[in-house]
Amino acid sequence: MILLDNEPMSKHTTFKVGGPAHYFTKAESLDDLKRALNLAHEKGLPFFILGNGSNLLVSDKGFNGVIITLAGDFSSMENLGNGAFKVGAAVPLGRFARSVLKQGFAGIHKLAGIPGTLGGAIYMNAGAYGQEIGCCCTQVTTLDGAGNRHEYTVNECSFGYRQSAFQKLGETIVSATFQLPTASAQGKTVADLEAELAECMAKRKATQPLNMPNAGSTFKRLEHGAADTPTQIAPGYYIEHAGLKGYRIGGAEVSTVHANFIVNAGGATASDIKELSEFVQSKVAEKFKIELKREIILLGDF
Numbered sequence: 397m398i399l400l401d402n403e404p405m406s407k408h409t410t411f412k413v414g415g416p417a418h419y420f421t422k423a424e425s426l427d428d429l430k431r432a433l434n435l436a437h438e439k440g441l442p443f444f445i446l447g448n449g450s451n452l453l454v455s456d457k458g459f460n461g462v463i464i465t466l467a468g469d470f471s472s473m474e475n476l477g478n479g480a481f482k483v484g485a486a487v488p489l490g491r492f493a494r495s496v497l498k499q500g501f502a503g504i505h506k507l508a509g510i511p512g513t514l515g516g517a518i519y520m521n522a523g524a525y526g527q528e529i530g531c532c533c534t535q536v537t538t539l540d541g542a543g544n545r546h547e548y549t550v551n552e553c554s555f556g557y558r559q560s561a562f563q564k565l566g567e568t569i570v571s572a573t574f575q576l577p578t579a580s581a582q583g584k585t586v587a588d589l590e591a592e593l594a595e596c597m598a599k600r601k602a603t604q605p606l607n608m609p610n611a612g613s614t615f616k617r618l619e620h621g622a623a624d625t626p627t628q629i630a631p632g633y634y635i636e637h638a639g640l641k642g643y644r645i646g647g648a649e650v651s652t653v654h655a656n657f658i659v660n661a662g663g664a665t666a667s668d669i670k671e672l673s674e675f676v677q678s679k680v681a682e683k684f685k686i687e688l689k690r691e692i693i694l695l696g697d698f
């Protein structure tokens with residue numbers, strides 16, 4: 397197990413902000429993971445499982461606990477036959493999505509542009525362009541804080557919009573299994589799926605600030621729009637119509653490309669980003685009487 401002290405979290409988040417983690421570990425096997433969980437237990441510190449840090453805002457003060465990242469044995473992908481796959485939590489979602497597409501399977505190809513790990517995707521039930529990771533998942537395997545293994549059926553995972561049972565369980569997702577339909581079962585060819593993926597990637601490029609550090613959508617899609625625009629459920633619409641595109645606090649900016657993204661425009665602190673997200677929430681609430689709920693996860697004391 398790799399163990400680092402006072403590791404800057406700005407090196408491990410796509411926002412490129414965040415103070416030091418007291419302990420930062422890289423677990424390459426189940427034994428390593430148990431050792432890392434044990435370290436937290438022995439020191440009486442909380443632990444936090446980090447994927448690619450692409451949906452995360454870590455405090456400038458850092459995290460007084462044990463950060464656990466997964467690698468090695470958690471990076472394997474196994475084709476079990478007949479469209480079934482077992483995938484380790486550290487596998488980049490894009491790698492999994494592109495690999496199964498090449499093998500002729502549909503269901504998750506549109507998720508290839510999401511810059512997280514499989515574990516982070518399951519935890520968040522990541523989704524895009526009408527597909528969600530939970531849709532084709534059949535089972536998730538976890539380890540609890542005491543090192544005990546658990547297996548959850550898809551029903552027990554309680555997948556919903558950016559929701560899963562793992563947000564309450566506090567366990568480490570170690571792997572998941574999937575059952576994917578073939579392209580032909582959907583009346584399509586691999587070339588059709590590749591074209592669909594290319595279209596999604598082009599949309600991302602055209603509509604997202606991919607050249608600046610960010611953590612994807614700041615706020616979750618709304619259940620209902622405002623009184624005047626009940627079918628408008630995109631937070632970006634309200635943020636833009638509140639005149640906030642390009643609004644800055646310190647180095648944090650409401651993206652001029654996509655209003656539901658906050659970008660680190662240079663030298664942003666985590667406090668800048670949090671403050672800006674709260675300012676956006678208050679302005680949108682004031683103007684449209686709707687509540688924006690944060691999708692990005694906060695870690696540490698703010």
Ligand SMILES: Cc1cc2nc3c(=O)[nH]c(=O)nc-3n(C[C@H](O)[C@H](O)[C@H](O)COP(=O)(O)OP(=O)(O)OC[C@H]3O[C@@H](n4cnc5c(N)ncnc54)[C@H](O)[C@@H]3O)c2cc1C
Binds near residue numbers: 410
């Ligand atoms: C440019 C950009 C575009 C994005 N587009 C999308 C999009 O289209 N759709 C979408 O849904 N999201 C999108 N995101 C957000 C983000 O990529 C997803 O939420 C992704 O699933 C997070 O994965 P991660 O590995 O980075 O998780 P992290 O950000 O590292 O962690 C997120 C949460 O998952 C938990 N977690 C991570 N791994 C594990 C594990 N093994 N076991 C238990 N808990 C774990 C963490 O503890 C944390 O609570 C985007 C982000 C960026 C930067």
